[in-house]
Amino acid sequence: MPKQIRDRLTALGVKRITAPGFHADGGGLYLRIEDGRRLWVFRFTWQTKRCWFVIGPERDIGLADAREQARLCRLMVRDGVNPIEARQADKAARQIEAGQTFDAVARRYITAHEARWRSVKHAADWLNSLTMYAFPALGAKPVASITIADVLDVLEAIWREKPETAARVRGRIEAVLGYASAMKWREGPNPAAWQGNLKHLLPPKSDIAPVQHFAAIPYADLPAAMTALSNADGFGALALRFLILTATRSSEARGCRWSEIDLDKGLWTVPGDRTKSGREHRIPLPKAALAILHDLKPLQRAPDGLVFPGGRLGSPLSDVALSKALKAAAGEGFTVHGCRSGFRDWCAEMTAYPREIAETALAHSNPDKTEAAYQRGDLLDKRRRLMEEWAVYLTTTARTAEAVPIRGHA
Structure with a gap:
């Protein structure tokens, strides 16, 4: 099998190419010029069919980056993964993740559990506390991306001033993220867990001195x-x-x-x-x-x-x-x-x-x-x-x- 010639193009040469068509760099990488558009594309064979994977526009992606993307595509094909299908699956996963925000998941959790709670007021209290303290920082974030730092952003603002409220909010965030894990919407440890986690970052309620309230305005x-x-x-x-x-x-x-x-x-x-x-x-x-x-x-x-x-x-x-x-x-x-x-x-x-x-x-x-x-x-x-x-x-x-x-x- 003849050895493939790679790296035929140069960065300066790419800028000078204006003729329509496919201009090979080697290793399946091409510069495609058509109707004024200049795209990097990767050619590969999948189940006996010739396929083209669009890497991206040449104005945004330099030659070195295009070669690296082509190298990753070659590895995927070697491992039995179709780059086009992999991109579509990744896009679908991101769309699902975007829909699983903390706000949306928290509301689903409340709906799923409110029937066994003691009263309608308890469900309202859940939602009100999360709306007041958690949603401003976490509401729009996908549950899959919430970290310990995100949870601390919520809790540190109220941990000393409102320890009882903060403890309830922490427990509710933990429950919502635990629900998200059970639904396979996030992976890894729960960032709102107390034992072995926030316990080492926040003082226990028993150690927090009573808050010294400021004087009421006359x-x-x-x-x-x-x-x-x-x-x-x-x-x-x-x-x-x-x-x-x-x-x-x-x-x-x-x-x-x-x-x-x-x-x-x-x-x-x-x-x-x-x-x-x-x-x-x-x-x-x-x-x-x-x-x-x-x-x-x-x-x-x-x-x-x-x-x-x-x-x-x-x-x-x-x-x-x-x-x-x-x-x-x-x-x-x-x-x-x-x-x-x-x-x-x-x-x-x-x-x-x-x-x-x-x-x-x-x-x-x-x-x-x-x-x-x-x-x-x-x-x-x-x-x-x-x-x-x-x-x-x-x-x-x-x-x-x-x-x-x-x-x-x-």
Whole structure:
């Protein structure tokens, strides 16, 4: 059998070739010129048929790289693998992998297991915790490509501040990735496993010192913060203004959906699966909060879409986005949750509203079971007046302070 001549072409010579046709380099590699296109192709015989494998355009692939690709193709043919079929199988695998994102697999896991869980709320809690903490970092990633570093990106942000929540989120990520392994969508060890894995990278919950909470922002400082937020850009500032005006929790405001809002009645109904108490909470919306919603209405993506969407479609804003907005408006040392404390202090010190109205506005459970048994309603009308007065305080006090100089400093 005559010896094949290889490496007939040169890099400079390739650039000078303009004639249409197949220009052999040897070893099955050709430069194909046709209809203005210049492609590297590999010729091989498969089951007595002549086949052509397209390596790629000459403008993107140099001669040396084309020769290396041809060498790999020759090895595949020698080992009984058709390069064309191998590429098609690889493409199909990538398409399947792209469809098996962490978000999609997590939802399949919940659907597969929710029938045996104790309540619908448990399934909702699963999805809410993953949506809040895991999906922003992992949601769009194929489960096959998730690493320990990816899992740590999720957990390190909350491991010390919210150890109980972080432990639950870790366990749920582990369960989802374990499900993915059982479905043959990923291979190798589970990167969210604790024993022999994250145990060596994160401190156990028992070793984490209690979190030292920052002081709540004084209610006297909130009007100035609201003014600063009004002049700021971004969904983080808007969501924080809405949160302060409604005295709600961060997760409730960030997860707010248009389907929960009744603009005509000025009412926001947070479903029980999104509240801390597990009970539905109706929130009367003051005019300032309604103004924010009316401004955002043209941006609504779907009837059930998020009012304050995050950077990735379908995901809410992160807690960090609100914390950054608060820091920019009020300085260091305050937490978003502390804004609720500011509202409660204002109710106690600046109004004559009974305690139960303020507590109901905050969706706090009444510790007095006897009293709670007699209080069947949610005091909506009284709370509506309270929230409107709160909004007026927030939106007018700062302007009044600017107009009237403080005595002794004029």
